[in-house]
Amino acid sequence: xxxxxxxxxxxxxxxxxxxxxxxxxxxxxxxxxxxxxxxxxxxxxxxxxxxxxxxxxxxxxxxxxxxxxxxxxxxxxxxxxxxx
Numbered sequence: 001x002x003x004x005x006x007x008x009x010x011x012x013x014x015x016x017x018x019x020x021x022x023x024x025x026x027x028x029x030x031x032x033x034x035x036x037x038x039x040x041x042x043x044x045x046x047x048x049x050x051x052x053x054x055x056x057x058x059x060x061x062x063x064x065x066x067x068x069x070x071x072x073x074x075x076x077x078x079x080x081x082x083x084x
Contacts, residue, residue, distance in 0.1 A: 005071065020056055022049060 021027045029052075037045040 005074070020053070022053055022056065 021029045024030065033045055033049060036048070
């Protein structure tokens with residue numbers, strides 16, 4: 001969230017969120033999943049990958065919500081200080 005506030009303050013472009021490591025097939029996590037696929041089978045890895053996607057996306061969603069709330073609280077504080 002501080003990155004967004006800083007970008008808005010300085011007039012910098014706002015960057016997209018960090019990519020999901022499961023989307024990059026050359027990432028170390030995907031290489032580990034391929035080794036697991038060879039040992040445990042495709043069905044197990046597909047379930048594991050789905051669970052990892054839920055966790056990774058859930059973490060991003062939580063971070064966004066927390067950042068959004070913090071931004072709202074900061075804005076309210078700034079507005080209250082200006083009114084006083």
